[in-house]
Amino acid sequence: MKEFTVRTDARDDLKDITQQVQQAADALGCSEGACLVFIPHTTAGVTINENADPDVVSDLLHILDKTIPWRDRNYLHGEGNSAAHAKASLMGFSTLVPVAGGRLVLGTWQSVYLCEFDGPRSRRVQVQVL
Numbered sequence: 523m524k525e526f527t528v529r530t531d532a533r534d535d536l537k538d539i540t541q542q543v544q545q546a547a548d549a550l551g552c553s554e555g556a557c558l559v560f561i562p563h564t565t566a567g568v569t570i571n572e573n574a575d576p577d578v579v580s581d582l583l584h585i586l587d588k589t590i591p592w593r594d595r596n597y598l599h600g601e602g603n604s605a606a607h608a609k610a611s612l613m614g615f616s617t618l619v620p621v622a623g624g625r626l627v628l629g630t631w632q633s634v635y636l637c638e639f640d641g642p643r644s645r646r647v648q649v650q651v652l
Contacts, residue, residue: 523650524549530638530645534587534609536569536579539647540633543619544626546649553624558650560616565606565640567613568647573633586612586639606640613637621651 524546528537539559547557561568572578590605590612597604619634620627628634636645 523648525646525648528636528645528647530566530636530641530643532638533592533606533641534583535638535641536571536583536635537638538573538633539568539636540573540626540628542647543634543649547621547626547651548624550649550651552621552651555621556652557619557621557626558616558652559619559634560648560650561610561636562615562646562648563610565603565610565638566643566645567610567615567637567639568617569613569635569637570617570619570628570632571635572631574631579635603640609639610637618652 526542528539530537543557543559559568586609590608592605636647
């Protein structure tokens with residue numbers, strides 16, 4: 523397994539980590555198979571989505587914030603970050619990316635994103651080849 527750290531810049535932030543995942547796959551000697559990308563945090567997640575238009579990332583963050591507002595009088599969690607936990611759970615804490623010919627198999631416009639919902643912070647990303 524390989525691990526790397528990503529520094530996020532805002533409370534809600536999506537960081538393209540495709541290059542770091544590819545580097546981890548390379549370091550692990552993965553030429554065929556799959557890479558499991560795992561985020562070991564309860565207020566951050568991982569997803570695959572479009573990398574060509576930055577408005578997609580902005581729209582995703584807007585939709586999540588509108589669906590799960592940061593402040594809600596009905597949240598019970600004492601730390602005040604219930605929205606971050608819910609958003610991370612919706613995005614998921616892992617994704618599986620196929621590898622062929624030593625390269626991540628992603629669509630033309632796809633990238634792997636670390637999803638931050640309680641930042642800014644430093645987040646760990648773990649990559650395991652299967």
